[in-house]
Amino acid sequence: VQEKLSALKENTHNTVNSLLSELALEQATKVDTKIANGENIGLLEGIPFGIKDVYMLQGTYATASSDLLKNYKSAYTATAIQKLLDAGAIPIVKENCDSFGHGSSSENTIFGAVKNAVNPELVGGGSSGGSAVNVAKDYTVFSIGGDTGGSVRQPAGYNNVYGLKPTYGRISRYGLMAYASSTDCVGPIATSVEDIRIVLNTMSGKDTKDQTTYTSESIEETSILDTTGIKTVGYFKNFIESEAIDTQIKEDFLASIEKIKAKGIQVKELDFFKSDILVSTYYTLAMAETASNLSRLDGTNYGDRIDDKDLKESYAVTRSEKFSEETKRRIVGGNQVLSQGFSDEIYLKGLALRDAISENFEKDFEEVDIILSPVTPSIPPKIGDSLKDPLAMYLSDAYTVGFSLGQLPTLTVPQGTQTGLQVTAAKNNDELVLKFANFLK
Ligand code: GLN
Numbered sequence: 001v002q003e004k005l006s007a008l009k010e011n012t013h014n015t016v017n018s019l020l021s022e023l024a025l026e027q028a029t030k031v032d033t034k035i036a037n038g039e040n041i042g043l044l045e046g047i048p049f050g051i052k053d054v055y056m057l058q059g060t061y062a063t064a065s066s067d068l069l070k071n072y073k074s075a076y077t078a079t080a081i082q083k084l085l086d087a088g089a090i091p092i093v094k095e096n097c098d099s100f101g102h103g104s105s106s107e108n109t110i111f112g113a114v115k116n117a118v119n120p121e122l123v124g125g126g127s128s129g130g131s132a133v134n135v136a137k138d139y140t141v142f143s144i145g146g147d148t149g150g151s152v153r154q155p156a157g158y159n160n161v162y163g164l165k166p167t168y169g170r171i172s173r174y175g176l177m178a179y180a181s182s183t184d185c186v187g188p189i190a191t192s193v194e195d196i197r198i199v200l201n202t203m204s205g206k207d208t209k210d211q212t213t214y215t216s217e218s219i220e221e222t223s224i225l226d227t228t229g230i231k232t233v234g235y236f237k238n239f240i241e242s243e244a245i246d247t248q249i250k251e252d253f254l255a256s257i258e259k260i261k262a263k264g265i266q267v268k269e270l271d272f273f274k275s276d277i278l279v280s281t282y283y284t285l286a287m288a289e290t291a292s293n294l295s296r297l298d299g300t301n302y303g304d305r306i307d308d309k310d311l312k313e314s315y316a317v318t319r320s321e322k323f324s325e326e327t328k329r330r331i332v333g334g335n336q337v338l339s340q341g342f343s344d345e346i347y348l349k350g351l352a353l354r355d356a357i358s359e360n361f362e363k364d365f366e367e368v369d370i371i372l373s374p375v376t377p378s379i380p381p382k383i384g385d386s387l388k389d390p391l392a393m394y395l396s397d398a399y400t401v402g403f404s405l406g407q408l409p410t411l412t413v414p415q416g417t418q419t420g421l422q423v424t425a426a427k428n429n430d431e432l433v434l435k436f437a438n439f440l441k
Contacts, residue, residue: 001028001090004048008093008139013115015130015139017053018061018094024048027090043198045088050134050143052127053094054101055081056175064177065109066099068303068322078175079210080144080186080203087202092140095130099324100294101148101179103127104393105386106155108326113383117159118418122380125155128189132159135189142190142199148179149282150375150400152187156412157375157420162437163189164196167428168407169214171200172207180289183282183404193437196411197224200430219431227439230432233257233265234368236272239399244275245377249419253374256421256440260372263439270364270371273357275398281357282401283394284337284350291334294327329390354405361406365426370436373399375412375420409433413440 001024008016031046051057054064056074063069081091098108106114106129114124117136124133128145132155135143145152147165156163164187171186178184188199197219206215235257240250261267273281299305299318306321308314323331337346364371377398386393399422403410409430412420421440425432 001025001046001048001092004139005092008134013117013120013124013133013137014112015096015114015124015134016093017063017065017096017111017130020057020060020091020093023060024090024092031088031090042088044084044202047089047141048092049084049089050093050095050131050140051081051091052097052131052143052145054097054146054177055144057081057091057094061094062177063094064100065097065111066322066324066327067110068297068299068318070110070304072303076175079172079207081175083203083205084144084199089202093134095128095134095143097130098127098151099327100177100290101127101146101151102290102324102326102330104150104154104396105381106130107383107387108324115383116380121382123158123383123386125158125380127151128163128187129155131189132156132161132163135159135161135191142188142195145187145189146176146179147185147187147404148183149286149404150397152185152189153375153400153410153412153420153422154397156189156414158380158418160414160416160418160420161189161191162193162196162414163187163412164200164430164433165404165410166200166204166430167409169212170216170409170428170430171203172205172210172213174207174209178289178293180286181293182285182289183407185404193224193434194221197221197434216428216430219434224431224434224438227435230369230436230439231266232268232368233260233370233372234268234270234364235372237269238272238274239373239377242275242377244395244398245374246379249374249377249379249417252415252417252419253421256415257372268368270368272360273402275395277353278357278402278405279394279398281350281353282397282405283333284346285354285405287330287334288338288347288350289334291331291338294323294331326390357402357405358407361408361426369425369432371424373422373424375399375422379418411437413437
């Protein structure tokens, strides 16, 4: 713990929003005492981990990397984090990310752009960039990110580590600041399938404080090591034939497909919605939901406030000055798609498309066990570049957002290529995803 805290203090890659030194050392002493007394300790006991700065951990800062909440301290602890604490894991850092999860590069933050672990001139990815980079640099053993439309999987790919978006509802969202509640997922980032399995098992389960959660069975190590039983894999033809895909990513992906075929797996090409439909459906719903979720941040109950004689004016000035440009773009967009005269044409159409996307997945999983795709169509951009063109940034989420809308379990498996391979299974089949990741080894 001490070693990792000192490494994090240097903040070499802008991954640190706040260090939890005091709390961490206190916890570590407890584990030391247990060991000294000859007591048995659990798998996660004493293991240092990082937390994306959008989770509540009582008494510590929870800033969402935003100006508005930069002085805000959590009043309670998120269920997922509490479960890790109960298992003896030690939180050491709150991690830099795109403000409120809004972004794909971890540049939309008041703490400075997160630098990529492989090449610090490139972005760390987003929105859970600090979490993925900390794991890749071994500053944390694992980190807890949040994935609404790819925010765990994409930075995991950019930094060559594993990142899982579990089935929606497998892990409680209580205490995770809401971005788009219908796709928000708590997701672990780690350097091995085994670590992902352990952390996933610890955080999963029904929680009365999040009514979308369900009871799931613990995933056993032996069952994911037995990789027999996977017979068919599919991939979306239009993802690979798209003009937007980087040639190297396409070649690497097709080479992976050939390897899988050589191992005796049947591979099928599948049809899917076009990237621009996926991206516009996702952003319509995500913006609508975030506009609604963030309406509570007006400087009254949470965060900093800019006072004015007029109360309404106070709200307006606080929100105008303290939200980032990207967050404001989404609030304005979200309020527009929800407003009278637009909601039928845009928001309701988005909902209908989401249903159609889910139905498409259901049909696919009657034919194949696993769907594979690259995590992103392109490699990580240079720091500064994606800020110039928000639309291009939205389009770079083309391969991750569909699986979010389908609420499916999806894992980034690192390939050493700074993009990674995305492995998806049917709803509630998180075990199969981990099994397939072992099969790929
Ligand atoms: N890049 C996507 C967005 O900005 C996904 C972010 C996320 O998953 N939090 O919405």
